[in-house]
Structures are given as C-alpha cells and as structure tokens.
Amino acid sequence: MDKKALSEKSKLQLQVLCSEIGERRVGSDANRKATAYTESQLKESGWQTETTGLSVIDWQTDGAALTCHGLSFEVFSSQYSLGCLVEGELLAINTVTLLEKTDIQDKIVLLYGEIATQQIAPKHFPFWNPEAHQQLISLLENGHPKALVCATARNSATAGGVYPFPLFEDGDFDIPSVFMKETEGERLLAYTGQTVKLASKATRIPETAFNVIARRGNNPTGKRIVITAHIDTKIGTPGAIDNGTGITVLLLLAELLKDDAPNYPIELVVFNGEDYYGAPGQVKYIEQHAGRFGDILLNINIDGAGYKEGLSCFSPIGLPEDLSDTLHEVLREAPELIEGKPWYQGDHSLFLQQGCPAIAVTSQWFIENMECQEITHTPKDTPGIVDYERVAECALGIAAFIRKL
Ligand SMILES: [Zn+2]
Known part of the structure; x- marks a missing residue:
C-alpha cells in the first residue's frame, strides 16, 4: 500500500x-x-x-453543586470520586505545613494555591508516585474531612489541556471531592469558617x-x-x-x-x-x-x-x-x-x-x-x-x- x-x-x-x-x-x-x-x-x-x-x-456524574448562604459556586465532580451530600464548616488550606497542623475532621476543606498546583498521582499508580503526593493523601485520609473542594489553575504538564483540572482523579481515594476554577476558589475563600453545602452526584460502577x-x-x-x-x-x-x-x-x-x-x-x-x-x-x-x-x-x-x-x-x-x-x-x-x-x-x-x-x-x-x-x-x-x-x-x-x- x-x-x-x-x-x-x-x-x-x-x-x-x-x-x-x-x-x-x-x-x-x-x-x-x-x-x-x-x-x-x-x-x-x-x-x-x-x-x-x-x-x-x-464512573458517572449528574453534576455537583456548592452553596453558602444561598450563593452558588461552580464545581465539578472529580473524576472517579465518590459522590456526597454534606454540610459543614469550610476550612481553607494552601500548604502542606498548614494541613499538618490543622484539625480537618468533619470539615469541608478548600484546597487552593500551592497545595493544589499539580495533579496528585493516584494512590496505586505504579509508574509515577512522588513521596510528597503519598504524604498529602495520607494526611487527608487520616484527617477525616467530610469532603474536599479543590481550586486549580492550568497545568498542561500533568493534566493535559484541561482547566480547571481535577486535583484528584483516583478511584482508590475515598474522600469525596469536587474541583473548581482558581478564580472561583478565590471567591469561596471569603466564606472560610461559614457553613457550606456540597452535593456531588457521582457514582462508581464495577x-x-x-x-x-x-x-x-x-x-x-x-x-x-x-x-x-x-x-x-x-x-x-x-x-x-x-x-x-x-x-x-x-x-x-x-x-x-x-x-x-x-x-x-x-x-x-x-x-x-x-x-x-x-x-x-x-x-x-x-x-x-x-x-x-x-x-x-x-x-x-x-x-x-x-x-x-x-x-x-x-x-x-x-x-x-x-x-x-x-x-x-x-x-x-x-x-x-x-x-x-x-x-x-x-x-x-x-x-x-x-x-x-x-x-x-x-x-x-x-x-x-x-x-x-x-x-x-x-x-x-x-x-x-x-x-x-x-x-x-x-x-x-x-x-x-x-x-x-
Ligand atoms: Zn496518550
């Protein structure tokens, strides 16, 4: 030919x-x-x-919604995340050092800035798994938050052309999470300490x-x-x-x-x-x-x-x-x-x-x-x-x- x-x-x-x-x-x-x-x-x-x-x-989702005092914020279910319907106090965390010394139990945690710049390697990903990523995952798992809201910027090197990108894309990580644009995260930051409601209609199907x-x-x-x-x-x-x-x-x-x-x-x-x-x-x-x-x-x-x-x-x-x-x-x-x-x-x-x-x-x-x-x-x-x-x-x-x- x-x-x-x-x-x-x-x-x-x-x-x-x-x-x-x-x-x-x-x-x-x-x-x-x-x-x-x-x-x-x-x-x-x-x-x-x-x-x-x-x-x-x-994995499928029928969408996600985040509200605080009647205000809506645009969020997306993180791919392969579990779904959730939770209400709780919003905490904002931008560094691992801050995460280490904060009690996040039963909180809804906004991850933004430095801590959210690079997509986190899936827990069981065999080919690339930096220690810093494994450490972040275990800090979060041991902290038992209700859910995570991740505000991310553009990062073509680890997420392809996707913006915003899901910080977590991991069917083995069981803390429900959603992601949002960095700019939306800045808006949400003003509501730290307030009660927010998060719904993510995601499901995992064998x-x-x-x-x-x-x-x-x-x-x-x-x-x-x-x-x-x-x-x-x-x-x-x-x-x-x-x-x-x-x-x-x-x-x-x-x-x-x-x-x-x-x-x-x-x-x-x-x-x-x-x-x-x-x-x-x-x-x-x-x-x-x-x-x-x-x-x-x-x-x-x-x-x-x-x-x-x-x-x-x-x-x-x-x-x-x-x-x-x-x-x-x-x-x-x-x-x-x-x-x-x-x-x-x-x-x-x-x-x-x-x-x-x-x-x-x-x-x-x-x-x-x-x-x-x-x-x-x-x-x-x-x-x-x-x-x-x-x-x-x-x-x-x-x-x-x-x-x-
Ligand atoms: Zn490819």
Missing part, C-alpha cells in the same frame, strides 16, 4: 474510533466496542489475537475492559518486537491524537506487515488504561510477563501522533548501537520523520522501567508544546486536528525500521 492509500485508510479508521465510537473511557460500552472493533480488524489482517479482561470501574494483543511470526525462541498504543481516552474527549491515531498506526502496521516474514516475532499491543487512574491494562501486562521482559528486543510506542502542524518524531530511548544505527538509516531515507528528544509520559516508560529500550513515536508539535498545549484530554482533540499523511508516514517508518532488522 502506498502513502496515499494508507492515508485514506487511516481516515476511515479514525472516523470509526473517534466519530462513530467517540469517547472511550475505561469501563464504558464505547471502550469495549473500540477494543472489539480493533480486535476484529487485526484478525482480518491475519493476526492471531488474544484478549485479557480487566476489572475496572466506570465494569470490565480489555487489552488486546495480536501476534505474528513463528520464531518462538527469538526476541520479539512489541509495538504498543493505548485505546482509552479521558472522560469528555473523542481522543483523536490521544490516541486514536496510535491505534490507527497499529492497524495500518497489521496490514503492512501481514505478508512479511520478519526476522523477529512481532506483538501488537492495544493497551487499556493509559489515561485511567490505575493503568489496569499496563499493570496486567507487567504481571503477565513478569521475569520475561528480557525476551523483548525493543518497544515502539505510539501516542500523540499525526498532529496537523509539524512533522512526526521518533524518539529513541536507551537503544543499543545497532538499533540506533538502523533507526538513523530509516530517518535519513524518510525526511518527513525526525529524531525527537526523549519524553516519558507514555506506555514506553513501562518498558524502559523493565530494562527494555524503546522508540516513542509522536508529533513534533507535542514534544515542543507538552508544557503548554490545550488540546489533549479536552473536547478539542478531534479528527479535525489530524493530518492523515503524518499518520501514514509513522506506519511506513515503523514498517521500514522493522524490515531492516
């Missing part, structure tokens, strides 16, 4: 994933539709597939989601190449760049490589949970392959590819010299692909932590704007911001690399 045919194909696939199916939050029907569709496409290209069920929770793995090549003793992309989205976004295009590249590769006899067995992994608090699909994959990561030659992870501005970036991380030489050869022959600097906010980090080298594939624009972009995890991440030629180029570049090994 040439680039033009691949571009057209990628448009059709993205249409199904992001327009017909749309938001693919973990645990939702749409998420299961997306994994079933992807598996059927992989099978159609002649790959052997395997699915693994994951116990997850789906559900199932799936990882899909497709395999080809019958060289069972050889090291294999693992190519990954996550299929889930955050709540409230159709997830085109993050990461409909990644799944599309996997599907294009399934077709491009179907008649090859590669020197290394290839595994295509559709991960479920990169944008979900517990990363269940990633954790399951690590469990399933414990002690056997030495069998992996390298990981190629696609996330954030195909943005309409700029070119596509292949970022080598920890590659041994021979693989690095091969990658440079591919990049020389394909000037539309450029070498990117390392970045770590993706599933390739899981492989790096297990000692496997990786190539992360994304858009140059995202690497350059990771700290300030306002697109991922928002409704703006639609097929309209995708250049299908870029998507096709990523698939062609990865296929060329694999053929040279």
Whole structure:
C-alpha cells in the first residue's frame, strides 16, 4: 500500500474510533466496542489475537453543586470520586505545613494555591508516585474531612489541556471531592469558617475492559518486537491524537506487515488504561510477563501522533548501537520523520522501567508544546486536528525500521 492509500485508510479508521465510537473511557460500552472493533480488524489482517479482561470501574456524574448562604459556586465532580451530600464548616488550606497542623475532621476543606498546583498521582499508580503526593493523601485520609473542594489553575504538564483540572482523579481515594476554577476558589475563600453545602452526584460502577494483543511470526525462541498504543481516552474527549491515531498506526502496521516474514516475532499491543487512574491494562501486562521482559528486543510506542502542524518524531530511548544505527538509516531515507528528544509520559516508560529500550513515536508539535498545549484530554482533540499523511508516514517508518532488522 502506498502513502496515499494508507492515508485514506487511516481516515476511515479514525472516523470509526473517534466519530462513530467517540469517547472511550475505561469501563464504558464505547471502550469495549473500540477494543472489539480493533480486535476484529487485526484478525482480518491475519493476526492471531488474544484478549485479557480487566476489572475496572466506570464512573458517572449528574453534576455537583456548592452553596453558602444561598450563593452558588461552580464545581465539578472529580473524576472517579465518590459522590456526597454534606454540610459543614469550610476550612481553607494552601500548604502542606498548614494541613499538618490543622484539625480537618468533619470539615469541608478548600484546597487552593500551592497545595493544589499539580495533579496528585493516584494512590496505586505504579509508574509515577512522588513521596510528597503519598504524604498529602495520607494526611487527608487520616484527617477525616467530610469532603474536599479543590481550586486549580492550568497545568498542561500533568493534566493535559484541561482547566480547571481535577486535583484528584483516583478511584482508590475515598474522600469525596469536587474541583473548581482558581478564580472561583478565590471567591469561596471569603466564606472560610461559614457553613457550606456540597452535593456531588457521582457514582462508581464495577465494569470490565480489555487489552488486546495480536501476534505474528513463528520464531518462538527469538526476541520479539512489541509495538504498543493505548485505546482509552479521558472522560469528555473523542481522543483523536490521544490516541486514536496510535491505534490507527497499529492497524495500518497489521496490514503492512501481514505478508512479511520478519526476522523477529512481532506483538501488537492495544493497551487499556493509559489515561485511567490505575493503568489496569499496563499493570496486567507487567504481571503477565513478569521475569520475561528480557525476551523483548525493543518497544515502539505510539501516542500523540499525526498532529496537523509539524512533522512526526521518533524518539529513541536507551537503544543499543545497532538499533540506533538502523533507526538513523530509516530517518535519513524518510525526511518527513525526525529524531525527537526523549519524553516519558507514555506506555514506553513501562518498558524502559523493565530494562527494555524503546522508540516513542509522536508529533513534533507535542514534544515542543507538552508544557503548554490545550488540546489533549479536552473536547478539542478531534479528527479535525489530524493530518492523515503524518499518520501514514509513522506506519511506513515503523514498517521500514522493522524490515531492516
Ligand atoms: Zn496518550
């Protein structure tokens, strides 16, 4: 297939994933539709597939409301939080030091300023969990407040383009919480010490989601190449760049490589949970392959590819010299692909932590704007911001690399 045919194909696939199916939050029907569709496409290209069920929770809210003396403040249920209907004294806390010396039992606590600048890593998030975050969580849990109101500013580095962002997005953290804009928090600050009422109509629903793995090549003793992309989205976004295009590249590769006899067995992994608090699909994959990561030659992870501005970036991380030489050869022959600097906010980090080298594939624009972009995890991440030629180029570049090994 040439680039033009691949571009057209990628448009059709993205249409199904992001327009017909749309938001693919973990645990939702749409998420299961997306994994079933992807598996059927992989099978159609002649790959052997395997699915693994994951116990997850789906989450829904009918909204949240905060009032004080008849005045309303705009708040949103924190994703994956428990719901609540509480009334209590409002306390305001802006630093950990203040939290340490304040009795917050049965209070409704407004977290604002310094303490609320960065999204708190979920309690059981395996890949990134700063001690300061764990300390904050345990101070709050031990303090037994009735609920938390979090006033947050923009922070693209940890929350994507979302503003305000939920300070907590954690199905394992059981203090009910809502979040609000920083400016709304300033308004609320004037009511410290007064009685406020908070309602959040959120519910957690036990559900199932799936990882899909497709395999080809019958060289069972050889090291294999693992190519990954996550299929889930955050709540409230159709997830085109993050990461409909990644799944599309996997599907294009399934077709491009179907008649090859590669020197290394290839595994295509559709991960479920990169944008979900517990990363269940990633954790399951690590469990399933414990002690056997030495069998992996390298990981190629696609996330954030195909943005309409700029070119596509292949970022080598920890590659041994021979693989690095091969990658440079591919990049020389394909000037539309450029070498990117390392970045770590993706599933390739899981492989790096297990000692496997990786190539992360994304858009140059995202690497350059990771700290300030306002697109991922928002409704703006639609097929309209995708250049299908870029998507096709990523698939062609990865296929060329694999053929040279
Ligand atoms: Zn992503």
